Amino acid sequence: MKPMQKYYDQIRTQLSLYEKSVLTYLGISAAFALMFHQNIEKWDYIVGYHFALITSILAINAIRIDEKGWLRFLKNWYIFLVFPVLFKELTFLSQALFPYYLEPLIVSSEERLFGLFAKYLFQPENKWLTELMAFSYSFYYFLVPLVGIYIYRKRSFSEFEIFAFRFCTTMFICYGLFVLIPVRGPHHSVLAADPNALEGYFFLKLIHWMQSYGSAVGAAFPSSHVAATWIAAFSLKRVRPEWYRLALPFLILLTISVFYLRYHYIVDAIAGYALALVLDRYFERKLQPHAEMVIKPALPKATSGVKP
Numbered sequence: 001m002k003p004m005q006k007y008y009d010q011i012r013t014q015l016s017l018y019e020k021s022v023l024t025y026l027g028i029s030a031a032f033a034l035m036f037h038q039n040i041e042k043w044d045y046i047v048g049y050h051f052a053l054i055t056s057i058l059a060i061n062a063i064r065i066d067e068k069g070w071l072r073f074l075k076n077w078y079i080f081l082v083f084p085v086l087f088k089e090l091t092f093l094s095q096a097l098f099p100y101y102l103e104p105l106i107v108s109s110e111e112r113l114f115g116l117f118a119k120y121l122f123q124p125e126n127k128w129l130t131e132l133m134a135f136s137y138s139f140y141y142f143l144v145p146l147v148g149i150y151i152y153r154k155r156s157f158s159e160f161e162i163f164a165f166r167f168c169t170t171m172f173i174c175y176g177l178f179v180l181i182p183v184r185g186p187h188h189s190v191l192a193a194d195p196n197a198l199e200g201y202f203f204l205k206l207i208h209w210m211q212s213y214g215s216a217v218g219a220a221f222p223s224s225h226v227a228a229t230w231i232a233a234f235s236l237k238r239v240r241p242e243w244y245r246l247a248l249p250f251l252i253l254l255t256i257s258v259f260y261l262r263y264h265y266i267v268d269a270i271a272g273y274a275l276a277l278v279l280d281r282y283f284e285r286k287l288q289p290h291a292e293m294v295i296k297p298a299l300p301k302a303t304s305g306v307k308p
Helices: 003-014 017-035 043-062 070-088 103-114 116-120 127-154 157-180 202-214 224-239 241-260 266-286 288-294
Strands: none
Touching: 017 043, 017 070, 017 157, 043 070, 070 127, 070 157, 070 202, 103 266, 127 157, 127 202, 127 224, 127 241, 157 224, 157 266, 224 241, 224 266, 241 266
């Protein structure tokens, strides 16, 4: 076998499912940025750091860490650090195919479906209700890592690998839809829907601070915030159904909070939940052979004597 082919096969077998998902997205989005560079501001930066990320992932993957500990934990979790950067760049990628945004279609659909109810939600006055919604919105930042850590510590690595693959792939499908259907959230497109006009307390201020740095224009439909949270919740339901039942009220409130806090339209939240449902069924069917291949059942203990 040629050295390059041997190296390629070694890398391919060592890469986890979620690393392959990230590498696939980085390669496709970099090629996309090159193809439509005339419509993408800072396309050269996007291509450049995508190449740097691909190189870094392959280099990190080549590092062998056999013993358990913080180094191994970091090696298995570092991949989640790329998402804030990849989400932020959608401000530029979302304008690649269309020189305009499509939220007028979302707004008209919402008015037909929900009428005055949608407009009423843009006028909340109760500070404690707003704070509850802000806490529920932030539930995403607690739930996803905590479910991942539980699976990583208490279950097998292959189950964690599947959890991380489900999360990464859900996010990347949302990112692709943001490019195909560029829609600005109400906070970017509706003058009367300024989130900073809301009054609350600690969690509302925290959300405003995070949005001031991490928000992306044109990345509203479907809500990746809702989709990724429910994908993590469905994983929790499989490993600890009693915890899922406890989290369910906050999951419902989170789904409401994304439009209550004016970051999404109601249709965005519904589409995010629907996408999570569809992908969960798809992953359940497609990833089962992988789970069965890696998670082998324990063999029965050998017994003496002759079989009856």
